[in-house]
Amino acid sequence: MPPQPWNDVVWEDPNGGSVIVHGTMPTVVYPNAMRPRATWHGLALLESPDVVDLWVQEELDEAESYGVNLTHALLSGGAFAKYVEGLSTLEDLQGGRFPDPEPRRLQRNADRHNRPVFFIEPLADDEDWGDYLTQEARAVSHWKKLLGMIRVGKRWKKSVKRHLFDAHPPPKGQSVDYSTAGVLAAAWWELSEWLSTPALAERRDARYASRIRGALASLRKTEGKEATLLLVVHRPHVSALVSALEANSNPEEISSTATDSTHMEEE
Template sequence: MDGAKLIWREVVIEDPDGGKIILWPHLPCILMPNQIRSREIWDGLALLLSTNDFLSMKDDDMNERKSPGANVEAAISSGTQFGKLLKELRELEIDGPHIPDPEPMRLVTHAQNARGGLPIYLIEPDISEEKWVDWLSRSADMQVRISSLLSRLTSNKRWKKDSTKAVSKIQHDRFIDTEMGAASATCFSWNAEEERVIGRNLSEERDMRFASRIRGALADLRDSRVDVDGSSQTLLMVPVHQARLPSIEESILAWPEPETIRSME
């Protein structure tokens, strides 16, 4: 996926079993311009999160209401790659960074309030699942090995190199200014660093599993939705970090078998 573009508009995938998957690209921790938000009327929401991630997002939302900006300050002071991302984003003239991630949070709020409440699916399996625990264990082992190797190079050097590479990938859009373009490049660098430490094989395995569960979420939504005259297709909204969209799209288009998944209670 090295030649993939960093796009700003949704990708709509028609599932061969029926219904559509809307992959909507956004930048992490940034409120996106209203002009590039999806105008589709969707029937359910799928988040690339686990149950623990979702609960943490809700807690962060409560903390942000009590102490605006405290979440971001804590993350920046952590000294992690995520903290580095937030620190660089804060230097730009954009609406962010924010914690929790404002776009998924906005979509969750909409899902909970629209049409009596729309189904929300959590795509990352929970740690109680043996198969996923195995992936997490192998991922942790790889991170230790790769991190040791990468320590020979400076993180800043890799980060700048990835940001430079990202510039030619950013798709032009009349509603995106240079500051948002710079944010896109920074987010690309952060994602590249995150993916680098687990390696391509584990990344592809994870994305294929996610694709299977996204298809499963659409299947569940399709089967549970009441369409009186059968004239409309079921639409599943899936917000995805811009840099990850190409790999998620590619995995879905490989048409892995839909995995059984149910919406949150």
């Protein structure tokens, strides 16, 4: 997994339009300087539509008991718990926030400005996606993977140490804590991907790429060749997803989904 720069990647579709690939770190609030500044016409999230309901519920939970979602994450165990635990030691960034700040902020922004939102993850009744999920569940439940997760602490330390050597300096004007968070995010992603298989990850990304290109094709109907789709992904996933877009030649038709943001508006 190559280290990821902080600047967003722009992928040009041969059929017209472009995709701004905006890398985020889970639960980390991005300062204004790290937020997308280019003009975009639609938003793509590597989620299913029901994630908005989850975000709203997390907001309600936080309003009732601040920090409850972070506590649950820390108690859940596994690589994500190690990740948010590491973030909690960083004083010069806002981490461990729920719902996931950057995708939620951008979804609310799209909703407020009547921009279409495309949920890239297929629905559960999609036959091909259902088969993928079944195969992934089998991979994750393999005894070797289950045994490996028992020793997640040792595996986590090795992964963090490995990614430290590839760490990017923080964005200009930002705390070194963002560089540290980038290392933690890379380690979390590596362990998450380890639970599956390279073949399944490639299959997933190929399907994502088809649907991302389909979302851009939908935008071209109204915005023409200048259509710009903002795609939100985890930073460690950026390189693989851009490669999948480069390799894809079969856009999948996809429609935007209306979302409703009535809680805790943020610019």
